[in-house]
Amino acid sequence: MKLAKRILIVLAVLAVLSQVPFAYRRYVFGETADKIASDNAARRHVEDARFDEYTGIIHAHSAIGGHSKATFDELIAGANAAGLNFVVMTEHWSDAFDTSAMTLSGFHGNTLFVAGNEIDTADDDRMLMVPGSADAAGLRRLSTRDVVKKLHDEQRLALVTYPERFHSWRADIDGVEVFNLHTAAKSINRFTALFDLIWSGSSYPELVFARSFTRPDENLAKFDSYATEDKTTLFAGTDAHSNIGFYLLGDETGHRFFGVKLDPYERMFRIMRVHALIPKGTPLTQENLLAAIADGRVFVGIDALGDSSGFRFRFGDRTMGERASISESGTLTVDIPLKSRVILYKNGQKAAEGSGNDHFEFKPDGPGVYRVEVYREGLGMAYQAMPWIMSNPIYIAPAS
Numbered sequence: 001m002k003l004a005k006r007i008l009i010v011l012a013v014l015a016v017l018s019q020v021p022f023a024y025r026r027y028v029f030g031e032t033a034d035k036i037a038s039d040n041a042a043r044r045h046v047e048d049a050r051f052d053e054y055t056g057i058i059h060a061h062s063a064i065g066g067h068s069k070a071t072f073d074e075l076i077a078g079a080n081a082a083g084l085n086f087v088v089m090t091e092h093w094s095d096a097f098d099t100s101a102m103t104l105s106g107f108h109g110n111t112l113f114v115a116g117n118e119i120d121t122a123d124d125d126r127m128l129m130v131p132g133s134a135d136a137a138g139l140r141r142l143s144t145r146d147v148v149k150k151l152h153d154e155q156r157l158a159l160v161t162y163p164e165r166f167h168s169w170r171a172d173i174d175g176v177e178v179f180n181l182h183t184a185a186k187s188i189n190r191f192t193a194l195f196d197l198i199w200s201g202s203s204y205p206e207l208v209f210a211r212s213f214t215r216p217d218e219n220l221a222k223f224d225s226y227a228t229e230d231k232t233t234l235f236a237g238t239d240a241h242s243n244i245g246f247y248l249l250g251d252e253t254g255h256r257f258f259g260v261k262l263d264p265y266e267r268m269f270r271i272m273r274v275h276a277l278i279p280k281g282t283p284l285t286q287e288n289l290l291a292a293i294a295d296g297r298v299f300v301g302i303d304a305l306g307d308s309s310g311f312r313f314r315f316g317d318r319t320m321g322e323r324a325s326i327s328e329s330g331t332l333t334v335d336i337p338l339k340s341r342v343i344l345y346k347n348g349q350k351a352a353e354g355s356g357n358d359h360f361e362f363k364p365d366g367p368g369v370y371r372v373e374v375y376r377e378g379l380g381m382a383y384q385a386m387p388w389i390m391s392n393p394i395y396i397a398p399a400s
């Protein structure tokens, strides 16, 4: 045999062998997806006499604010297809025009859009301002403290995004974005992700991403130390841009050939959702939604791993974001639609743990700020590194 022919055969064999791990992973993704589908079909219904639950996402961009070429059509289609009840838009500011006035707001299909901004301050902090305003660009000349005060005077929410880069923790903030889906998706290994998406992408794209997520330890520690001092809301941001990918040929009108987009809106909207509790008998409106976010009546679900709708963390009849007193007799209860592992945190420290059940009761160990993380069981180790559900705290005060 000629040398060239031998080399070709060796290369061909190596090329085939290099794909074996991805083919095997496709098989494992398939098993995992089947398990998730059958678990979802058998979810327990959790009663709630006080609240209705709505699902959506916080932190989305379109071409209006730059960093993205995506259109409103793509956004609306993605949100509707993913079944979202709400999308909180957070357009980057522009000196030339009011990006919040130009972005989506109100109902489009079944999805309520809220027009907000992502803003910068003179202290080099980044926040989400909801609703947005024509002042978004000018806020970069004010200190974080003054921005927060101004937003509160105007009845707007000031939410911290990228807490790892936030400096001004004593500024009366309304919420902390403990996990950013765009950042997590960007840090995925694009080489293995490319082959995973070729083998598994059309069937299991959400799982390809979800297996790379890890618990945001540092951001959760920042949230916990702030929440122990001052009530605030835990949330996760999708930071949807629809702009991660690569292509071989393209033109200035945005046409892409031989390309892969890793983060189309619908995919990002299905991976992770924010679940908001709105008092029964009141409709989903911008005002009611922002009140739920401000009060901490929300939880985060990595819903690609199982539909977390129905999760409840309560103390007696109080829910997340509410205050109670240790003098009230009662237990902290956790209700989950699927049997899972639960960790109870008190002031940021692990206080109790349980597994293999869909209902847990914990006696509070004195006054403190209590929240829970829920982890999926039975999906394999790759999905144990990230909480499936993150609750907001219940604040238990000393006996008065």
Ligand SMILES: [Zn+2]
Pocket: 059, 061, 090, 118, 239
């Ligand atoms: Zn953003």
